[in-house]
Amino acid sequence: MVFAAMVYDSARNRMVLFGAFNQFGLWLSETWEYDGTTWSQAHPAGSPSPRQGVGMAFDSTRHRVVMFGGSDPNAGRMADTWEWDGASWTRMTPSPSPYARFWHSMAYDPVRDRTVLFGGDHIQAYSLGEENDTWEWDGAQWIRDWTDAAPSVRAGQSMVYDSLLGRMVLFGGFNAGVTPNTYARDTWELGTGVLTPAGSPQLTLSSTTGEFGSVDVGAPSQPAVNGVTSSGTGPLVMTASVTGDFAISFTDCPAAPDPLAAGSTCLSVVTFSPTAAGDRYGALTFTGNFPASPLSIPLHGVGIARDFTISASPSTLSTTQGYPLPPVTVTTSAIGDAGTITLSYLSNEPGISASFSPSSITSGAASTMTIAVASTVQPGDYGVSVVGNEGTITHRAEVTIQIFPIPDFTITANPAAITLAHGTSADVVLATTAINGAASISLSAAVSPAGPTVILGNASVPAGGIGFVTIGAPFGVTPGAYTVTVTGVEGSMVHSTTVAVTVTSKGLVNGGFESGDLAGWSQTGVDAVINFPHAGTYSGQVGNPGSPNPFSGDSTLAQTFDVPASGGKLVFWYRNFCGDKVKTDWFTATLHDEVTGATTTVLSPLCTKNGSWTKVTVNLSSHAGNYVTLTFLDHQGSTTSNTFTLVDDVALA
The missing domain is CATH 2.60.40.10 (Immunoglobulins)
Structure with missing residues (x-):
């Protein structure tokens, strides 16, 4: 493994090792101890995340291993502080802390009871890379140590405490921020009795003017970053100030009497927030122990006074649950100078969201808002606020939504x-x-x-x-x-x-007419049920006996029924009363097979003056499994013939 950190715990007579990068490409969060004979892995309940390039020192007064920073494979540079007491790791939460970094150096000063941290590859707002800052940990907080002199920016250097001299001793390091990379071979000491000559302090700024362009009244501009370098041969003591509608929004420069060591650089970040329209002027001024003090750079920006209106059309929408809403047109108009309006939305229902095309427009332009309603949103009344932001100015347009239940x-x-x-x-x-x-x-x-x-x-x-x-x-x-x-x-x-x-299946029904009517039979002409049966109470009458309504022509009674698969026989009884000759009046019966289409006369036409009940039997074997229609027909040649026929007891046998 490589890039692990290791220190000696003099209270427990153990070497303590943490972190590393192993031969399998894995970043480790393991803690190991060596007692001079055997390595043993500790298994605390909690540990720092896997990392390499950490800084670590042993605080012999408090009997704690102090660790800071390192490089995490997921989060990158770290800025956390941990302490190891021989049994568990404890994360400390001081404020402030050094910037996140790795490949820095740490050592403990037992005389001053401080753990000292120097340099490393860091990241901060507006800057990253090798650093040359010095910090001290007292067991509760980190304190920036503004030394009169400092090594150049570097990482990967070695540092230990020389207990005989009572000083920190630092050697080497590299700077990957320049081409070609530089590898230091210098030795530095930090401690009591180390004197730094006054030299000739100088201050150099990375910018000679500050131009901020046009900014809405009351709104902050983009930050302007100024690098402040101690470019002389002695420690620089300075104070920075601004005038006008300008402010130092961030700085990591020391304030007098703390010095900035020769060769070191800090940052002073300025923003512009105009209080009125038009040209606005100011200055960034540095005063201190350098010959050109006070040193000023002019600052300029233009305040823009503008406003806008915003509306939504349609402002009222309705839909059925689960169905989409129509698009909404968001219209704006400029008041004064036109600016850029950023559109967003607010909703009183998590299942209702909105998007804009485009999402930012020049005031006076329009955008299309698409409102999406999740299928889980219940019927009811909802609202979406269209929010327009232009600098510090915010206006809204309200859209109401009514969701109806699904019909x-x-x-x-x-x-x-x-x-x-x-x-x-x-x-x-x-x-x-x-x-x-x-x-x-x-x-x-x-x-x-x-x-x-x-x-x-x-x-x-x-x-x-x-x-x-x-x-x-x-x-x-x-x-x-x-x-x-x-x-x-x-x-x-x-x-x-x-x-x-x-x-x-349907067999013959009401064949004895005992229902007292012609149910089950279809009829034409003159037909009736009368109390003159062959058996039972009733029989069917086909034709007209004359009075009171004379009739001539055909009268029929018919019924369709299923013939059993076994065939069987059809039986019926009839009694004919004929008032003329068979040439003009007659009675007949036919059987029509509805499957084959064949019609069979089962009773030939006859005319009997005063017949008696006669039985007819028909063999149905040729119609087995088919359905047939039985038709009784009585024909009367004239209205005076009074011919009719009685039928009864029609059945399948």
């Missing part, structure tokens, strides 16, 4: 389950309810598997209204279970309801 609805089918025999249908009611102002619901319907028919009574219904769907089971549809799904759509909301449909 929704429910849809249900009643009844939710039906049973249909072949040839029948049923109406199912579709009931809806409106939620959050839903409007019109578009309807569609599908059946699975295919077979039954589905007809919507309405293509759409108002939310909260009622529709219906007619479901039919035509002959030929395979008996079994089906599902009809009715889907409603309103905007982005989609809901469905289902109807369970059971399709069954």
Whole structure:
């Protein structure tokens, strides 16, 4: 490993080592101790972060190892202070502290009870690189030591305390801030009895004028950094001051009577904040023990008085939860000189954000604001403030946002389950309810598997209204279970309801007319149910017996039914009353196969003056598994013939 720091703990007779950079490219935060025979790793609960190039010294009065700074692989140069008591590391929190740095040197002065730090590769505001500052740690705070003389800026130097001389001794170091890099071979001492000749102090400034340009009244300018160098041969003592609308906003220069060692440089940073419009003048002045004192450089800036207005259009927006908002135009107008306005926003809801295109404009120009509303934002009233900043001037425009709940609805089918025999249908009611102002619901319907028919009574219904769907089971549809799904759509909301449909075969119904009506039969001409049966109470009448309403033509009774897969037989009874001859009046029965299309006459035309009940039996084997239509037809040639026929006990056997 390389770049580790190591000191001797005289209280515990241990060498203490911390940090390093190992052969695997890893930065370490390990603490090791050596007792003269064996290395052992300590495992404290907490440690400084991994680093290399730290400064470390042993405080023999307080029995503490003092460590400062170093280079962290993530944070870079560090400015933290730690102490090791042989069991644990403790981070100290003094203020102020030396600038963050690494490759500096540290040693303990037991006479003055101070840990001394010098130089290193540092970083600070407006400056970085090798430094030549001196600091002292008293166990509680860091104090800057403004020495009369100092080595040149450097890092990587060696420094120890010479207890015989009572002095710090420093040797070497390098400066990577110049080309080519310099490597020092000089030796320096710091301590009691070291005298620095007065020499001839001089002060040199990196700038001879200070021009700040145009700045809004009341606003600060960009900082102007002035390097102050002690360029003579003796320690420089000075005081800096400014006049006008100017201020020293930062300095790391010593204030009298502390000196700036010959060859050293410090910074004096000046800013301009005009108090009025127009040209503003001032000066940065240094006074001290140098021949050119007082030394001034003129300062100049121009104050700009300006203002602006800002507005947003539209200023009121509304949308449905989860939907975007339209863009907002942000308009400005200049009052006085035009300046640059930086746009930002404030929102009373974390889920509402805004962006601007462009984000900064010249007053008098416009920008487009896009407001984004997260889908998690609940319905309600919200606000966004458009904030315009131009220097110290701030104005706002307010935009109100109303978010409505998502319109929704429910849809249900009643009844939710039906049973249909072949040839029948049923109406199912579709009931809806409106939620959050839903409007019109578009309807569609599908059946699975295919077979039954589905007809919507309405293509759409108002939310909260009622529709219906007619479901039919035509002959030929395979008996079994089906599902009809009715889907409603309103905007982005989609809901469905289902109807369970059971399709069954249809046999002959009301073949004995005992219902007292013609239910199950289709009819034409004159037909009726009368109390003149073959068996039971009623029979069916086909044709007109005459009075009171004379009739001529065809009268029929018909019914479609499924023939069992086994075939079987059709049985019916009839009784014919014929008032004329078979040429003009007759009764007949036919069977039409709806699958093959074939029609069979199962009872030839006949005309019986006063017939008796007669049984007819039809073999259905040729129609097995098909569906057929049985038709009874009574023909009356004239209104005076009074021909009619009674039928009864129609059944499958």
